[in-house]
Amino acid sequence: MHPINNSRRNFIKNSGALALGATLPLSLVELAFADSSQNFSFAYISDAHIQQIKGSRFVRNWDRGLIRAVAETNLLTPKPDFVMFGGDLAQLGSKPELDHGAEIMSALGQKVRYVMGEHDYYLDLGEYWEKLFGPQFYSFEHKGVHFIVLNSIRTYDEWTFHRWPSNEQRMLEMAGLDNPNSSPFMVGEEQRKWLKSDLDKVAKTTPIVVFSHSPLQKIYKGWNFWTEDAEQIQALLKPFNKVSVIYGHVHQIQYNQIGNISFNSVMSTAWPWPYPTAYAQAEQYLPKLTVPMNRADPFFERDATGWQLINLADGHVDLDYTLYNNTERSVAFNAKTKRPEDKAYQAETSRIPPQSHY
Amino acid sequence: MQYSWLILMAACLSAQAQGLDQARQDTKPAAQNSISVADDKLLGLPPVPVPADNPQTPAKIALGDRLFHDKRFSVDGTVSCAKCHDDNKAFTDNLPVSVGHHGLTGTRNAPTVLNSAFSKSQFWDGREPDLEGQSKQPFINPVEGGLANHQALLDIIRSDATYLSAFKEVFAVNDKLLSIEHVAKAIASYERTLISGDSAFDRYYFKGDGSALNDQQQRGFKLFVGQGRCVSCHVIEQNQALFSDSRFHNVGIGITAIQAEVPPLIVAFLAAKQKGGDVDKIVLTDKKSSELGRFAVTSAMTDIGAFKTPTLRNIELTAPYMHDGSLKTLKEVVIHYNNGGVTPASAKVNDFLSGGIRPLNLTDAQLDDLVAFLQALTSPQYAKTSAAVAH
Numbered sequence: 001m002h003p004i005n006n007s008r009r010n011f012i013k014n015s016g017a018l019a020l021g022a023t024l025p026l027s028l029v030e031l032a033f034a035d036s037s038q039n040f041s042f043a044y045i046s047d048a049h050i051q052q053i054k055g056s057r058f059v060r061n062w063d064r065g066l067i068r069a070v071a072e073t074n075l076l077t078p079k080p081d082f083v084m085f086g087g088d089l090a091q092l093g094s095k096p097e098l099d100h101g102a103e104i105m106s107a108l109g110q111k112v113r114y115v116m117g118e119h120d121y122y123l124d125l126g127e128y129w130e131k132l133f134g135p136q137f138y139s140f141e142h143k144g145v146h147f148i149v150l151n152s153i154r155t156y157d158e159w160t161f162h163r164w165p166s167n168e169q170r171m172l173e174m175a176g177l178d179n180p181n182s183s184p185f186m187v188g189e190e191q192r193k194w195l196k197s198d199l200d201k202v203a204k205t206t207p208i209v210v211f212s213h214s215p216l217q218k219i220y221k222g223w224n225f226w227t228e229d230a231e232q233i234q235a236l237l238k239p240f241n242k243v244s245v246i247y248g249h250v251h252q253i254q255y256n257q258i259g260n261i262s263f264n265s266v267m268s269t270a271w272p273w274p275y276p277t278a279y280a281q282a283e284q285y286l287p288k289l290t291v292p293m294n295r296a297d298p299f300f301e302r303d304a305t306g307w308q309l310i311n312l313a314d315g316h317v318d319l320d321y322t323l324y325n326n327t328e329r330s331v332a333f334n335a336k337t338k339r340p341e342d343k344a345y346q347a348e349t350s351r352i353p354p355q356s357h358y
Numbered sequence: 359m360q361y362s363w364l365i366l367m368a369a370c371l372s373a374q375a376q377g378l379d380q381a382r383q384d385t386k387p388a389a390q391n392s393i394s395v396a397d398d399k400l401l402g403l404p405p406v407p408v409p410a411d412n413p414q415t416p417a418k419i420a421l422g423d424r425l426f427h428d429k430r431f432s433v434d435g436t437v438s439c440a441k442c443h444d445d446n447k448a449f450t451d452n453l454p455v456s457v458g459h460h461g462l463t464g465t466r467n468a469p470t471v472l473n474s475a476f477s478k479s480q481f482w483d484g485r486e487p488d489l490e491g492q493s494k495q496p497f498i499n500p501v502e503g504g505l506a507n508h509q510a511l512l513d514i515i516r517s518d519a520t521y522l523s524a525f526k527e528v529f530a531v532n533d534k535l536l537s538i539e540h541v542a543k544a545i546a547s548y549e550r551t552l553i554s555g556d557s558a559f560d561r562y563y564f565k566g567d568g569s570a571l572n573d574q575q576q577r578g579f580k581l582f583v584g585q586g587r588c589v590s591c592h593v594i595e596q597n598q599a600l601f602s603d604s605r606f607h608n609v610g611i612g613i614t615a616i617q618a619e620v621p622p623l624i625v626a627f628l629a630a631k632q633k634g635g636d637v638d639k640i641v642l643t644d645k646k647s648s649e650l651g652r653f654a655v656t657s658a659m660t661d662i663g664a665f666k667t668p669t670l671r672n673i674e675l676t677a678p679y680m681h682d683g684s685l686k687t688l689k690e691v692v693i694h695y696n697n698g699g700v701t702p703a704s705a706k707v708n709d710f711l712s713g714g715i716r717p718l719n720l721t722d723a724q725l726d727d728l729v730a731f732l733q734a735l736t737s738p739q740y741a742k743t744s745a746a747v748a749h
Binding site: 060061064067068070071072074075077299300301302303322324325 | 587590620621624625628659660698707709710711712713714716717
């Protein structure tokens with residue numbers, strides 16, 4: 001007598017395939033894809049920036065963001081196949097911050113794999129992080145897909161080992177934006193060698209998904225939306241039919257296609273970055289397809305932060321962004337245009353207006 | 359009931375002024391009304407929104423008034439709308455959760471009908487878009503009116519000659535064509551007359567009467583719009599104040615007590631809903647499902663444990679507070695927000711707490727100032743009830 005999808009109540013949002021991230025469908029994969037046998041999904045949480053104030057006091061806002069993402073991920077039914085964390089669990093790489101972050105993450109009732117962020121790394125160069133989460137770069141197979149995790153936020157040895165009087169200062173210098181003392185991120189020779197040998201063992205038809213913290217493409221150097229040896233990594237990935245790169249660090253939604261490689265960014269649970277084009281008012285190289293984030297409402301601390309559910313279908317990734325207090329977004333690979341596209345904002349006319357002042 | 363003719367008159371006047379007000383929506387709405395009686399009552403309020411397909415008429419309002427107070431529309435003949443929305447209790451019942459037929463209790467605190475005409479959705483979880491949609495539900499809810507269906511209600515009306523002539527006059531329908539939609543429209547029209555502004559705050563803020571608020575209340579007002587962050591949801595605009603943003607927020611009430619059970623609860627609720635379960639029944643009969651709040655309607659994760667921002671007008675009269683009536687006094691409410699959305703202060707903060715809720719670091723004296731301000735939001739025609747509540 002009170003059917004919820006009564007047409008009179010069309011103001012009530014019915015759960016639909018486009019709103020995967022926002023709502024809680026009982027069956028995720030079947031809703032999205034016709035042939036579901038080889039498709040699967042995983043959750044991706046990133047950029048929590050857990051920050052210690054003093055002793056057992058941590059910045060409440062960043063804590064709440066990660067706690068919320070973990071709690072929401074735990075609601076997914078059926079469970080995603082696994083959970084990724086995309087780097088920058090800590091703000092200044094300290095043991096208390098990494099421990100506190102790991103404790104919040106431990107509420108996830110399933111396997112989590114981690115990516116190294118610069119905020120995790122530059123205090124002790126990943127020593128304590130490795131004890132908690134394992135190696136800094138590695139690969140694994142899942143349901144016919146070859147996954148690769150890189151530490152993409154290393155830099156020149158001179159900067160890392162010979163420039164700073166203390167590890168703390170090194171960490172602070174790398175944490176700053178538009179900082180002339182900073183240094184561009186890179187994967188580096190050691191990992192490029194490893195990557196080449198790792199890829200040598202993989203058939204060219206196997207779908208490849210690479211997780212890195214920084215974009216493996218060059219977007220904006222001042223904020224290290226940048227990887228210095230991006231072209232060399234892209235060249236190693238070029239022989240494969242289906243390649244996706246998923247990166248954190250940018251705290252905003254970006255997507256791009258370079259040759260055979262699809263690029264997708266993930267959101268932060270801590271805060272949204274404005275779009276550099278609006279903020280910097282200077283020349284930059286953001287991919288053209290990217291749609292700017294709506295201006296966040298400062299009252300809602302969680303506005304425009306979030307996490308994502310990533311579906312793998314036919315070897316391509318589709319990302320459903322869960323953005324608290326903001327419009328949900330969905331970016332999926334378009335088989336016709338052969339590039340990732342925002343499901344709602346593809347046409348120039350249907351884009352949300354960019355933020356132009358602060 | 360004795361002042362209902364007054365309200366009725368004011369509402370008719372305001373309904374007439376409606377067309378005028380639409381034309382000058384961007385200027386001062388009610389305050390410039392040339393009819394002085396309505397003018398004062400509406401101080402601080404926008405024009406009452408009236409749906410195009412349900413215009414206000416005196417006969418319809420009178421019919422709605424009678425329907426609203428008729429106890430026969432319940433399975434045991436004791437429950438009228440007015441049972442939980444009592445004219446003498448500022449249209450609430452001053453109970454934590456309402457009591458229906460045979461003493462059955464629901465899960466939610468009866469919100470006041472006063473100024474509900476301004477709400478952009480109805481019920482604590484906004485599951486109905488308007489008063490017409492809302493007013494149909496309680497008759498047939500298993501813990502409220504308890505009628506088997508709307509047919510039972512229509513049968514009672516058809517057996518009453520006075521009702522039949524009234525429906526014929528108002529809607530031009532005979533007993534066969536009479537439907538629950540007509541009943542809902544009449545009740546909604548009556549409820550649209552239950553509006554009240556002109557509080558001490560309205561005279562202070564919209565009329566520039568500096569003496570309308572005392573020093574403590576003025577300090578409380580500054581906190582309300584400043585450090586207390588109250589105004590972010592309980593909105594005050596330049597020329598009107600509804601004290602609600604019409605949005606839904608998890609403020610850490612109710613759900614805090616069942617946090618560990620939320621994941622299985624959500625799975626069970628969605629499964630029940632998919633099988634055609636009636637949201638109205640589930641949320642009022644199952645306490646734990648009730649705490650899911652707006653999520654029950656939208657299935658959106660942002661809405662877990664979220665409830666509609668209620669107006670604060672006449673808040674002094676409508677204790678106890680929050681969607682479950684779990685806080686007894688206004689002081690308890692401001693302490694809850696000062697704690698950052700937890701009661702008691704030592705409780706675990708809910709994982710899904712709305713991002714706007716955080717500790718406020720207000721002193722006890724500041725909390726008292728805030729309460730004093732909240733007590734300045736009472737409309738004069740209900741102030742008498744205020745004294746009754748205080749005792």
